[in-house]
Amino acid sequence: MATQSYEQLISGANKIRQNELPESNTAALVGEQLLQMVNKQQEESRERVKGITEYNVSVHHPTSGTDGTNRYTLETAIVQVPPELRNIGLKVSFINSDGKVETWEFQGGTFTDVGSWIQGGAQRVVSLEQDNKENDVRINTIDGVTKTISISVNKKGTNVVLMPVLKGQKVKITINAPTESRLLGVELSNEKSTSGTDKQRLFWNTLDKEKIIEAEANNSYSYLLIELWTTDILNASFEYQNTQKYALQEEYIVTAQKTEENYSNMRNAISQYSFSEKAQNYPDDFDESTLSSSKGWIGGGHKLSGLNKLVYGVSVYVEFSSEDIHENSEANEVCVFVTDTIPTQGAFLNSLNMVFVQTFNASRKGFHDVRFNSAINTNKDIFLFAYGVQNNLKFSNKKQSDKNPPFTNDFYFVNKPGTLENANISVYDTDWILQPTMVFYTEDILLQKKVLQNTLQISDLKDILGTFGNTNENIIDKPFRFDGNKVKAYQDSFGSFVLRNETFITPLGITLDRNAKGGRTLTTPAGTIKSGTPANENVLEYAMDDLTSDDYHAIIIALGTNDLSGVIRGTILLGDWDSEDTSTLYGALNYAVNRCKTNAPSAKVILVSPINRTNGWNGIAMQIIRNAIRNKALASGFSILDGSTSPFPNVDNDLSKLCWNDGLHPTVGIGSKMYDMWVLGNIL
Known part of the structure; x- marks a missing residue:
């Protein structure tokens, strides 16, 4: 029913008002007039809403x-x-x-x-600025990279220079000699005024010649404050200084980038849930060589068949026109979304109501898993789309199977005329399937708690893990001079089997202060109760309470294998890079890094990630733990001994001689000697 104009509404109202006979104003006539008035109000309300942003x-x-x-x-x-x-x-x-x-x-x-x-x-803006500052400082604290910044100021009063430093960062400020004697103040601060309290004063005196200030930041600061009493120009240089010389900035950046990309693609696969029912809905005769590409079409979508089932996720086949695109993180972004708005010819993407949206980096061609935040019921109109954000996705013109097809015959191309903001839809009626897709259903709202049951959900793990190949290198801060020195070791049950007296302690001539506890985890699970005795603590955070002096030549932290099951189940997460939440991997590592740098800043720190195991193995989960440890080691100036380079356990070894029946703990003898020789061979 078309909405009437104001002129039509006024005419109708006048007719009712002018009718003289009571029976002339029938229920139908008056009701129609009232309904038209309400429709007009609703139409105007919708128009007003459209303009509200x-x-x-x-x-x-x-x-x-x-x-x-x-x-x-x-x-x-x-x-x-x-x-x-x-x-x-x-x-x-x-x-x-x-x-x-x-x-x-x-x-x-x-x-x-x-x-x-x-x-x-x-x-x-403030948040992004702070993130950028901290990232810049973090990269430049990597040992072997020195960064010098020139400074020139001439404002009478307080000159504020954005010059972030992290706690423990060593800096050197060289101030040029003035033309004549002058007063000068120099401070590191988190405030933009020298009257603040969150600061570290470096110099406050008369300057009559070149001045070199060398200091170590006793806190993390955002600004360098230079107080001038004249408008004469003052020139200086600010240098981030580093001591150890083994870590390379480029390696850290590349490693971190690969880890983030792969973690993005793997996070759904390590969920604690699996689908109780799955449907392989891509064509049986699917052949990637038959895929096509079009400059105008960046992707497409389908309407899910009305099966009145709960959909928990999909696995979508993604392929770009070249491998170069897959290898470029700025070019390989893919967006998958679900909408309950019926797409019409020419409709813009931003006009659709998005039920679910997720983007990921497709660093390889193949199936990529997308797990919805919550179940989506197909008892109503539900449409699934996938498109390339920067580059077009290839599409298939194969027909979907006649057996239990997941989609209706309608499908929709996404067009990108010029910019993504202008992307709109073209509607077609055929039984093609654009992106080969697997749809995962369940009849039960509660999913079965199983782990990685279907390789169909996970794609090809070997391809994913293969991208980590060149990161599995040990980077050690040499030389270590152990003779007569003290070494601290934090371990789990391995402490009973490795770093032994005959194969580690005596040959090095060291005093080993061992803090080992069976079942100890790197992370601190919620609800963990502190015993108060560091040697009996089940988590690293509490065990490190005994690190109270700076008299250790080296600190070895070899933990993480007991966190594996939690990462598999999804109860232990990677966490944010700067997290202070020790229940996450990065949060626990941040605590350990800060404890070492604060209480034992002179010690050389070696982080040892979990070694291989033949029992309870999960490649993706293990790689997440190893790369978290690796990234924190490199970013913190610590040595990294990667467990993937361990010589055992390995299916090629005679496991009966190397380790217990659990496929993990080494036997005292051959197994412990192999572990200790692996450690010694890398650090000496």
Whole structure:
């Protein structure tokens, strides 16, 4: 029913008003008039909503925030937004608990899920600036890389220079000789004023000749403050100094980049759940050589058949036009999304309601797993799309199987005319299948807790792990001079079998202070109870309470194998790079790094990642642990002994002579000697 214009509505109202006989104004006539009026109001409301791109919750809901105020968190703010405004791209602003305005933008997915939002505005700029500063400093703390920055200031008063340093960072500031004697103040600070308290004063005196200031940062600071009492130009240089000389910046960058890309592609495969039912829905005669490519079409999608089943994920075949694209992390990004909006001819992607969105880097051609945040029911219109963000995906014109086809005959190409923002849809009616796809269903809401049961969900593990091949190198801070020195070792149950007196301690002439406990983990699981005795602690964080003096020549930390099952189940996560949450891998490693640098800064630190095992093995999970340890070692100036280079256990060895029946712990004798010789062979 078409909505009437205002002129038509007025004409209808006048007719009702002018009817003289009561029976002339029938229920149908009056009801139709009222319905048309309501339709007009709804139409205008929708038009107004289309123009609304930002919603200030504190203004519209001044008393619904914390304690009846206009102050909100993101979680409490977004639930206040009217349903008709909940569109992709909507910006929501509010006053936070500190009285500052925060702005967030909806990216698609579940509107009330805070994970569907990214921060914008000044806070986002500040956050990105801080991230960039910290990343720059972190890269330049890698030993062997020295960075010198020239400084020139002439403002009378406080000159603020963005010059971040990390705690323990050694710096050297060389100030040119002035033309005449002058007063000068130099400070490292987290504030932009010399009257602040979070600072470290380096110099505050009269300058009459060249001045060299060498210092070690006693905290992490963001700014270098230079206080001048005149407007005469002062020139200086600021140098990040490093002591150990083994780690290369380039190796760290490449290793970290590969790890992040592969972890992005592997994170779904190590989930603690597997699908209770799967469907292979790509054509039986699928042949990658038959795939085509078009400059105008960047990808496409299908409507899922209405099977009234829960869909928990898909595995989509991805191939670009060349291997060079797959190898370039800036070019190989793929987006997979699910929408419940019926795509029409020419419809723009940003007009669709996104039920789920995920991007990943396709560093290889083949099937890539995408696990949805929650089950999606196919009892309504559900459409699955995949497209290349920077480059076109190849597509197949093969027909889908007649047996239990996952998609309807409709399919949709995604066109990218000029920019992604202008991407729109072309509708076709055929039984082609664009991207060969496996759809995973389950009849039960509760998924079975099994691990990596179907290789179909995981793609080809060998291809994934193969990309780590050139990172498995041991980088050691040589030389080690052990004679007469003390060495500290943090271990799990391996402490009973390796680094033994006859094969390690006596040959090196050292005093070994061993802190080993069976079952000890690198991470600290939630709810872990501290015993108070470091040697009896089940986690590294608490065991390191005994590291209280700087009298060790070396510290060996060999842990991680007991974290493997948690990574497999998904209860132990990689965590953020800067995390302080010791239940995550990076958080636990950050704690260990800071403890060593703070309490034993003179010690050479060796991180030993888990060795191979023949029992309970999971290649992906193990590689995540090893690469987390490796990245932190390289970024922190520590030595790394990669467990993948261990000579045992190995199927080519006679395991009965090397290790117990568990396929992990070495026998005292041949097995322990092989381990100790592996360590000695790398550090000496």
